[in-house]
Amino acid sequence: MPAAGWKKMSEEEIRLARAWYKDDKEVPSEIAERLGRDKSVITRLLVKKVVRQKQGPPTLLTDAQVDFMVKRLDELVREANCKYHVTADMLKRSTRLKVTVRTMQTALRKRNIYFRKLREKPCLTEQDIADRYACAKKYRSRAKAWWNKTIHAFIDGKHFKVYLNKTQRERAAPHATFGAYRAPGKGLCGGYVKPKKSLNFNTGAKSALVLGGVGGGRMLLWHTVSDGRWSGQAAANMYSGPLRRALNKKYPGKRKCFVLEDNDPTGFRSAKGIKAKADSKIEPFAIPKRSPDLSVMDYAIWSQVNRRLRKQAASWKKGKKETRCQYVARLRRTAMRLPTEFIVKSSGDMVRRCKRLHEAKGGYFEEGGKRGC
Numbered sequence: 001m002p003a004a005g006w007k008k009m010s011e012e013e014i015r016l017a018r019a020w021y022k023d024d025k026e027v028p029s030e031i032a033e034r035l036g037r038d039k040s041v042i043t044r045l046l047v048k049k050v051v052r053q054k055q056g057p058p059t060l061l062t063d064a065q066v067d068f069m070v071k072r073l074d075e076l077v078r079e080a081n082c083k084y085h086v087t088a089d090m091l092k093r094s095t096r097l098k099v100t101v102r103t104m105q106t107a108l109r110k111r112n113i114y115f116r117k118l119r120e121k122p123c124l125t126e127q128d129i130a131d132r133y134a135c136a137k138k139y140r141s142r143a144k145a146w147w148n149k150t151i152h153a154f155i156d157g158k159h160f161k162v163y164l165n166k167t168q169r170e171r172a173a174p175h176a177t178f179g180a181y182r183a184p185g186k187g188l189c190g191g192y193v194k195p196k197k198s199l200n201f202n203t204g205a206k207s208a209l210v211l212g213g214v215g216g217g218r219m220l221l222w223h224t225v226s227d228g229r230w231s232g233q234a235a236a237n238m239y240s241g242p243l244r245r246a247l248n249k250k251y252p253g254k255r256k257c258f259v260l261e262d263n264d265p266t267g268f269r270s271a272k273g274i275k276a277k278a279d280s281k282i283e284p285f286a287i288p289k290r291s292p293d294l295s296v297m298d299y300a301i302w303s304q305v306n307r308r309l310r311k312q313a314a315s316w317k318k319g320k321k322e323t324r325c326q327y328v329a330r331l332r333r334t335a336m337r338l339p340t341e342f343i344v345k346s347s348g349d350m351v352r353r354c355k356r357l358h359e360a361k362g363g364y365f366e367e368g369g370k371r372g373c
Contacts, residue, residue, distance in 0.1 A: 008055070009037070014045065021046045060099050066107045069095050073113075082118060121364050122290035131288040133362030140358045144348030151285060152247060152257040153220050154347065155213035156297035157230060157267070160331060162205040165321045169313045171201060205324045208331065211238050212297055213246070213259070214347065217340040220246040222332050232270030239276035247282070260285040262295055293367055294353060300346035301338070308334045 009017075013035055020026045020034070028042040035042070044050040061069070072095050076086045088101045097104065108114075124132070142150075163169045174194035182192060195201070209228045213221030223242040225234050247257045259282050261268045268284070277284055292298035309331065322330070356365040 009041070009045070013037075017042060017045060060103050061097070061107050065097060066111070069097065069104060069107065070111065070113065073108075119364070122292065124290055124363070128288060128290050129362040131362070132291060132294075132357055135288050135291075135294070136354050136358035136362065139350075140354040142351065142354070144344075144351050147350045148217065148344055148347050150258060151215065151260050151347070152251055152254070153213045153215035153243070154260045154296040155211065155221060155243070156262065156295055156302075157209065157211045157264070158297075158302050159228075160208045160210055161201075161203055162207055162324050162327050163203055163313075164205055164324065164327060166318050168203050169310075171195065173310055173314070205327075208324075208328050210331070211242075212301060212335060213243065214296060214301060214338075214343050215247075216250050217344045218250075219336050219338055219343070220250055222335050224328060224332070230267050232267060232272035235267030235270060235273035236276035239273065239280050239282060243282070244280045256281050256283050258283050258285045260287060260295070262287055262291070263289045293365070294350070294357070296346050296350070299353075299367060300349070301335075301343075304338060304342065305331070305335050308338075 017031050017035060020031050021028070026034075028046060029039050031037075031046070032039040032042045069091065073086070073091055076090060076094060080086050088105055092099075092101050092104060095104075161172070163172050175197055177194060180187075180192055187193070206228055209225040209230060211221060211223045211225065212219065221238075221243050223238055225238075243259070247254070251257060259277075261284055263269055263286055267273050269286075287294045312330070312334070353365070353367070359365065
């Protein structure tokens with residue numbers, strides 16, 4: 001039995017011992033003295049070349065069994081189709097492995113498989129998937145410069161809630177916080193609880209309907225719909241007015257401008273909207289239905305504007321108030337000051353997204369930088 005304090009030879013010690021024995025022609029006794037090891041240890045390693053025995057308790061699950069378990073887990077989750085939870089007990093019964101549930105859970109955790117919250121995405125029909133796949137096939141080879149130069153504007157609309165005082169701003173701020181470190185069972189006091197995003201909350205001020213658009217490395221369009229109602233006429237007014245003026249200013253002399261937009265039937269794809277685009281010489285570049293992951297405004301710009309708004313308000317005095325007009329004006333200033341580098345990078349990210357969409361054959365894909373989130 002090894003003496004107290006004994007430690008297994010490290011990979012670095014083994015490398016040094018082999019180098020001294022082979023290259024420097026040192027004998028085992030000299031190597032043992034240099035490494036502070038017993039001569040018998042070095043002799044077994046270099047002369048007898050005894051196979052090192054694996055230490056610790058025997059493995060209860062082989063790699064092949066864990067592979068099978070992971071595959072079966074994926075099949076069970078797909079069969080459930082979000083109708084019920086797939087538990088570890090269900091996995092054990094399905095695989096018929098002669099180990100405990102805890103052993104199975106430990107094996108899954110070693111592969112970074114934990115019970116996680118389900119993703120939330122738009123529900124895609126078979127036609128949606130086919131359209132998305134066709135779009136990815138067509139545009140996956142386009143370069144970042146193509147997206148930033150050929151597409152003259154990326155537009156979208158959004159309702160912004162208007163927060164006028166400290167109480168309302170504090171209500172809005174927690175939505176940007178994902179979570180906190182806590183012990184099980186703890187977390188029902190201040191700092192650990194945030195309001196549900198789906199719950200309606202009356203701020204006392206009318207929300208602002210904004211039509212925004214980026215292109216050429218800057219915010220081209222920031223148009224607030226005066227009555228707050230989205231319709232075909234509101235879309236037509238936007239196309240023939242602020243958007244056309246912004247495009248003329250950014251691209252003087254351009255006979256036709258390509259504008260990326262979604263398939264909104266109320267405004268962008270309405271009869272009035274289509275006519276206004278034709279009259280204003282605007283060529284729509286429509287992305288497939290239910291594809292916010294291909295809209296620059298959806299996946300980058302709106303969230304960035306909100307983050308900057310929250311950051312500004314965080315340093316204010318507690319009693320500071322705003323009128324609705326002041327809030328809407330600050331919203332516009334914040335958006336118009338987005339850095340060129342951020343906008344160019346966000347628009348160019350369409351390259352990566354189209355490639356990942358093609359790999360997913362039109363289905364859902366990882367939007368973040370890591371594929372294994």
